[in-house]
Amino acid sequence: MVLEKLSESLTSVVKKITLAGIVDERLIKEVVHDIQRALLSTDVNVKLVMDISKKIETRAIKEKSTPGLGKKEHVVKIVYEELVDILGNKQSHQSFAKGRLMLVGLQGSGKTTTGVKLARYYQKRGAKPCIIVTDTYRPAAFDQASQLAEPYDIKVFGDPKNNDPIDIMIKSLEQTKKFNMVILDSAGRHKNEEKLFKELKNLESGFKPDEQFLVIDGSIGQQAGVQAKAFHEAIGITGVILTKIEGSGKGGGALSAVAETDAPINFIGVGENVDDLEVFNPDRFISRLMGMGDLQTLLEKAKESIEEDKVKGILKGEFTLLDLRDQLDSISKMGPLKNVLKMIPGMSMNVPKETSQITEIKMKRFTYIMDSMTLDEQTKPKLINSQRIARISKGSGTTKEDVKELIKYYNLMKKAIKGFKSRGMAKGPLAKMLREFR
Ligand code: GDP
Numbered sequence: 001m002v003l004e005k006l007s008e009s010l011t012s013v014v015k016k017i018t019l020a021g022i023v024d025e026r027l028i029k030e031v032v033h034d035i036q037r038a039l040l041s042t043d044v045n046v047k048l049v050m051d052i053s054k055k056i057e058t059r060a061i062k063e064k065s066t067p068g069l070g071k072k073e074h075v076v077k078i079v080y081e082e083l084v085d086i087l088g089n090k091q092s093h094q095s096f097a098k099g100r101l102m103l104v105g106l107q108g109s110g111k112t113t114t115g116v117k118l119a120r121y122y123q124k125r126g127a128k129p130c131i132i133v134t135d136t137y138r139p140a141a142f143d144q145a146s147q148l149a150e151p152y153d154i155k156v157f158g159d160p161k162n163n164d165p166i167d168i169m170i171k172s173l174e175q176t177k178k179f180n181m182v183i184l185d186s187a188g189r190h191k192n193e194e195k196l197f198k199e200l201k202n203l204e205s206g207f208k209p210d211e212q213f214l215v216i217d218g219s220i221g222q223q224a225g226v227q228a229k230a231f232h233e234a235i236g237i238t239g240v241i242l243t244k245i246e247g248s249g250k251g252g253g254a255l256s257a258v259a260e261t262d263a264p265i266n267f268i269g270v271g272e273n274v275d276d277l278e279v280f281n282p283d284r285f286i287s288r289l290m291g292m293g294d295l296q297t298l299l300e301k302a303k304e305s306i307e308e309d310k311v312k313g314i315l316k317g318e319f320t321l322l323d324l325r326d327q328l329d330s331i332s333k334m335g336p337l338k339n340v341l342k343m344i345p346g347m348s349m350n351v352p353k354e355t356s357q358i359t360e361i362k363m364k365r366f367t368y369i370m371d372s373m374t375l376d377e378q379t380k381p382k383l384i385n386s387q388r389i390a391r392i393s394k395g396s397g398t399t400k401e402d403v404k405e406l407i408k409y410y411n412l413m414k415k416a417i418k419g420f421k422s423r424g425m426a427k428g429p430l431a432k433m434l435r436e437f438r
């Protein structure tokens with residue numbers, strides 16, 4: 001789990017509110033105090049912590065509950081909203097981008113690693129990315145990127161013997177015609193900040209990136225905000241990627257400080273592996289920190305009517321692979337499916353055994369397989385014949401058996417949903433299950 005300590009504290013805040021006998025001023029003050037402690041311990045700026053405490057306290061005492069929510073739930077909602085607010089409400093990066101991405105940042109921040117992570121991220125979503133490494137201060141950077149990218153068949157261009165980054169870029173670009181995405185990894189080393197910025201500007205004017213991402217080491221806490229500001233003012237960045245956020249005790253500080261600047265946080269790096277990159281979404285991120293299950297149910301309650309439509313859609317038998325994909329995405333963020341199912345009353349009895357035995361690795365594999373399907377296949381899984389199975393397995397780097405297993409799993413889920421429907425449980429556990437799965 002990302003930011004484990006902070007998550008533990010915030011989850012227990014939610015529990016404290018939920019389990020409280022009554023919500024009075026004393027409880028609210030206590031909860032605000034817990035939140036302060038949690039935020040300060042992850043290096044969130046003191047002033048920011050004081051601001052948010054005040055807002056939560058005032059709102060929790062004065063505001064009337066939202067229709068459909070009890071007082072306790074309303075207080076949890078306030079905490080959630082205010083926490084999301086300090087992470088900013090800037091639009092996160094869309095899941096698919098074409099064109100040229102340039103990575104800038106200080107040495108050791110994680111540029112080279114992130115370059116490969118991004119290439120992989122977009123490759124999984126159908127792009128044909130390649131990487132150009134122009135770090136002339138660290139000739140090993142080319143090998144580093146090549147080694148990381150090799151298992152995924154991602155091409156890396158560069159020339160460790162050449163010490164002119166512009167020249168490397170120009171020569172490499174000539175070879176990137178068949179790629180629809182070029183990721184440029186720059187050097188971060190310079191004794192003098194001004195010289196670094198000048199070098200980056202020269203590189204930028206030749207490369208003409210669509211996106212210029214600043215990579216910052218998230219473990220430096222609040223200082224990340226200072227760095228974001230400096231780079232933004234000097235060279236103009238389109239977004240920030242905060243790395244090493246997973247184990248850091250200061251991740252909250254880094255996230256909130258960057259959120260205060262003009263630059264949106266697009267991705268977070270959550271590990272050393274190529275797949276350890278996540279799109280950053282303030283609201284989803286906070287829900288996770290606060291313990292997804294409880295909060296999910298709570299927020300769903302408030303927008304029940306919207307949900308109902310979706311549930312109705314699925315009940316009409318329109319449960320497609322796209323819905324399954326949605327479910328897997330949210331489940332993989334909540335933890336093992338077994339545990340998720342346990343949260344749903346009556347679920348353990350009604351879901352076929354096989355569906356609760358799906359492992360994390362399998363879920364990932366299923367996701368790749370679904371990504372390799374056409375929209376037609378995703379919405380009308382009946383179309384998938386043996387010929388298509390062969391193509392899909394090839395495209396997703398899996399076996400035909402894997403694809404068949406996914407289809408079997410899909411059919412089981414579909415049947416389970418139908419079963420619920422015919423037993424007239426749509427209003428109860430099923431509706432809840434579908435919400436929980438989203
Ligand atoms: P660069 O100098 O900016 O190119 O940084 P590198 O890509 O070489 O990364 C520096 C170190 O940070 C390497 O050891 C990476 O494995 C590590 N690293 C990068 N991103 C992450 C991350 O999200 N989490 C963790 N734990 N380590 C990371």
Ligand code: MG
Pocket residue numbers: 111112113135138141
């Ligand atoms: Mg590097």
